Structure formats: structure tokens, C-alpha cells
Amino acid sequence: MKILSKQPVPEPAPEAGDEAATDARDDAYELGGWSTGAQANTTTLVRWVAWVAICGSILLSLGTFLSRPADTPSTDQQPPAGTGAQGAAGFATLYASEYLLAGKGDEGRLAAYYPGAATLRLEGSRGRLTPSQLTVTRLRQTGPDIWSVTVAARLQPPSPPVENDDAKEGDSPDPDTGAGQPPQGESVRFFQVPVACAPRADGSTGYVAMSLPAEVAGPGTVEGPHTVYGTPQPPHDRDPRVRTIRSFLAAYLAGDGDLDRYLAPRTRLTRIAPAPYTAVDVTSLAADGPAEATRVPPDGTVQRLLVSVRARAADGTTLPLTYALTLKTRAGRWEIASLDGAPEARPAPAPSSP
Template sequence: MKILSKQPTPEPAPEAGNEPTTDARDDAHELGGWSTGAQANTTTLVRWVAWAAICGSILLSLGTSLTRPTDTPSTDHQPPPGTGAQGAAGFATLYASEYLLAGKGDEGRLAAYYPGAATLRLEGSRGRLTPSQLTVTRLRQTGPGIWSVTVAARLQPPSPPVENDDVKGKDSDSPGPDTGADAGPPQGESVRYFQVPVASAPRADGSTGYVAMSLPAEVAGPGTVDSPHTVYGTPQPPHDRDPRVKTIRSFLAAYLAGDGDLDRYLAPRTRLTRIAPAPYTAVDLTSLAADGPADATGVPPDGTVQRLLVSVRARAADGTTLPLTYALTLKTRAGRWEIASLDGAPEARPAPAPSSP
């Protein structure tokens, strides 16, 4: 006996023009577990995230520029090394020299440095003040392209008027040269200081031009301070048994007087050139001060370093002597002292730290 299974009756296909049911429409729009509505939401979310990242980058860059320190000096206002400062100093020195020499009728000479001098009325004869030496003692920049230069001038006293004896003998009643009724004793040599304002700017040809902004102003000279304490001890007279003395004497004789081989007394990798032509014929060591205790009769172990302040008297060809002082650094090697360096200045002792209240 056959058992017949009941087959499901297929649903009739929708006729053309009939709209699908709601469930069939939803199933047809489902793709891989994501509905088109979810896809739209995801696309919108990604778009907003991208815009947020772009805006965040812009805000971050803007915040960095706004929080940058505003007191940082701009490199555009810094003068090129070796141009503005040196040029202003040289210009001020020439201007100060012409200013001190100028007399009646020299307004045009000054106008070459300071145009406003063309309207001046100078008095006195030219050369009444004669600078024998000028040097810059202070140089500072007060603004972009503006320099304040202080020039020290060593002035010679004015020359006394020359009287013509022949003319005076012929007419004793005629008055002599007008030296001034209140002329006092002749002045001695003096050093005076003048502050010169100088402006600099680039020229059309690419060079730097300078001009004085006003007449010089006479100012007080720089003050002096106490000399700093050095690391050296009390100066001692040289002893022939001291091996340091032998090295220093031989070194200075070769360096100043051309006596001996200079390299023989130098430490390895130390390079010095003797003075040529030799200005002295002999060198006498008068005293030396060391920065620490040392055995005056022996040589410490190799690698020992010591700084010394050495005083000498160098004898010239005419027999006169000149006192000189040298700051030297010595180092031991192979059982002897050698010159490690000719120091630029004596070594100063570090200043003590301020005590706490």
C-alpha cells in the first residue's frame, strides 16, 4: 500500500501589475544582513567623522599659531653679523673725529655725516681740539637699524700761538696775537667721551649706508670695578731647582726672543707661533704664582695640569726692559713640564653662591 505525502501547493505568482506585499518588499531590500536604511546611516556617520577630523586639524593648527610666544625676536630684525655693528662703529669714529676737528667754515664737512649740520654756525679755528686717538668703548642697538656708539677721544692740548719776534721788535706798541684775555694755563692731554647716534639702511646698490641722527653728545666715561679674584696663589720668586721655571724660561726665550726651538717645549696638539721678527733679545723671569701646591724640586705624575701666572721683564735691543705677564697652563709628560696653552686671560675664581636668608 502506497503512502502518498501531501506536497505543499505552490502559491500563484503575482500577476503583472500587482504590487508585492509588505513582507515581500522588506525581504527583497535585505542584503547580507544589512538593510539599505542601515547603510545610509553608516554612510552619514562616516561623512560626519571625516568632517570632524578635518575641522579638528584646522582648529589645532590655528591654536598652535595663536599660542606661539609673541615676544620671540624675529630674525628679520637681527643685523647680519659683521655688517651693521662694525659699520656703525667705524662711521661714528670718523664722524666724531671730524666733529672735534671742525671749526668756523667746516659746516659742510660735518654735513657729510649729519645733514643737519649745514645750518649750524661753528666757532673757533679748525684743529682747536686735536684727537690723537679714538676708540669705541660702547656699542648698542636701540632699534631696528639704530645704533648708539660711544667714542672715547684722547685730545691733545691746543698748540700755543707762535709769536713773530721780527714783527714784535719793529713795532713794540702793536698788540700781539689775540690769545684771549682770560686764557689760563695750557691744558694737558685729556680723554673725553662722545655718544653718537647712527642710523643704517640698505642702499639701492645692495650696500649698507649710514647717517648720523644728531650731533654727538658728550657723556661720562665708563666706571671701573674691582678686579676679580684669581685662582693663583701668592707670587713667588723663581728658583733654579724648580723644573717649571726651566720650562717657562726656555719657552718664553723662544717665543719672544727667537732663542731656541719653540715646539720642543709644547705639549702634544698644542700649536703656537713665535713672534717674528723677535721684539726682544732676552727674557728674565721675575715671579710666578700657581693655582695650587706643587713640588718645586720634582715633577708630578704624567697628566698633572697646573695653571700659572708668570711675570717677566723682556729686554729690547736698546737695553730697555718692559714688564709683561703671561697666563700659562702646564702639563706633565714623560717626567717633565710642558706648555699646554697660552691662556687668553688669568683664570678668575668662581664667585661664591649667595647665602640663603
């Protein structure tokens, strides 16, 4: 009996094209001598290195920010000291003072403020006009870095000319020179000064006048606003408000008594020292409520008063003064709640509808 056995079928020999495909597959798993496992490890390492670099950059930037001094201002954002309106006003005041004092030969002094003054020819003696007080009354910007400053000057009257020793007795004074005429009184005159400012090389601000001053008219006056106070009334001793105000002003102006005992809680005032007066007399008061009150209202009541006084100096001279005060009741008495900066104005009436 013949036993039949199954023989393995031999694999066909690879052809030339099949060998190329096999080599390509091998190259896919082995790149540049690296296996796929080595490539995965390298990719992970590169990813971690990138994250470390990013985190390090963030930490470095944060450390640099925190290490910067907090109180160091940026010089690029801070304007130079004295720039703008304040510096222009001060420069104009100095220039106006020198302009008024200047006389013959002072052209160089003025040129320090206005270079064009070097070619001027001034007349009269220096100090013929003497400003005893100067103040800025108007300040407005007319262009970029250009300010128009109006300076008020209180001028002392010029001294009368000295009479010539060779003048004959009985000669009449010369009306053109004013010799022998009584001196005129003080006067207040106004001068408009144009000032330009610009940064200097050292970072400060420089100023220069653009022309000579121009004398102009002074500012006008207006009618003051109506206040909330009633008609002023003479003080009465039986009025508890008067007693509080008298004691408060005596301590505040004359140093008589304890100031704090007349102040409401959380009100802070300091007496004038040294005391300029020896006594204070209340002459009238106007209130925004009852003109006279002999009883203290309930606690928490607030009232505003305009108080007129006469304060006596050490030489016996009295000076009239006016104080705007706010009083408040507490524990059955009036106390000073505030020394107001100005009298309280009455609100303007609402416009009527058409």
C-alpha cells in the same frame, strides 16, 4: 495507435513596453557606439596617462632642485654687508673724528655725516683739536635701525698761538688766549653719537647721524675678580717649572731655541717674528698649587701659573709683561699646555641658604 508528441510552446510576442526595456539594456552595454570592453581599455589607458603625468612632474621638480647651485646663497635672506652694529660703530668713529677736527668753514664736511650741520656756524681753525686715537667704548641699540655709539677720543693738546710780531717786549701774555702758557697734556674725552641706518636702492646699507655728538662721561672702573693663583713668589733655579717657563719664553719672545720642544702634544704656538726682544727674565710666578716644587709630579699633573717677566729690547729697555700659562707633566718634565687668554678667575661662592 496515435502517438502524441510534445510541441514547443511558442514565445509570446514582445509588447511595446518590453521592446523599450530591451533597448535600454542594449544601451547600457553600448555607450556612444563603444562596447563595455572598449570602455574598460580606455579607463586603463587614462589611469596610466595620469600616473605618467604625476611621476613626470615629480621627476621634473627633483631635477630642478638638484640642478640649482649649492653654493648660491639666497639674496632675500642675506643681510647687506656692514649692516647693524659694526657699520654704525665705524660710521660713528669717522663722524667723531671729523667733528673734532672741524673748524671754521668745515660745515660742509660735517654735513656729509649729519645734514643738519650745513646750517651751523663753526669757529676756530681746523685741527685745533687733533684726535690721535679713537675707539668705541659703548654700543647699544635704542630703536629699530638706530644705534647709540660712544666714542673715546685721545686728543693732542692744541698748539700755542703764535705771538704777534708787533707785540711789545715786556707785554704780559693774554690770559684769555693762553699765549705764553705751557701746553696742556693729552686728554681722553667721550662723545655719544646717534646713528640711523637704512637699506639703499643698490642693496647696500646707508648711515646718517641724527644729531651732533654729545660729550658724556667716560665709563667707570670696577674691582677685578679674585684669581685662583697664590701669592707671587720669586723664581728659583731648582724649580723645574721655572726652567721650562724661562726656556719657553726665551724661544717665544726672543727667538732663542726651539719652541716646540717645550710644548705639550697637540699644543700649537708660533713664535713672534721678528723677535721683539733679545732676552727675557722671569721675575715672579704665582701658582694655583704649591708655590715651590723641586720635583716633577706624576705624569698628567696640570697646574696654572701667572708669570711676570721683564723682556729686554734691542736698545736695552726692559718692558714688564705678564703671562697666564697652563703646565702639564709628561715623561718626567713640565711642558707648556696652553698660553691662556686671561688669568683664571676664582669661582664665585655659592649663595648661603636662608
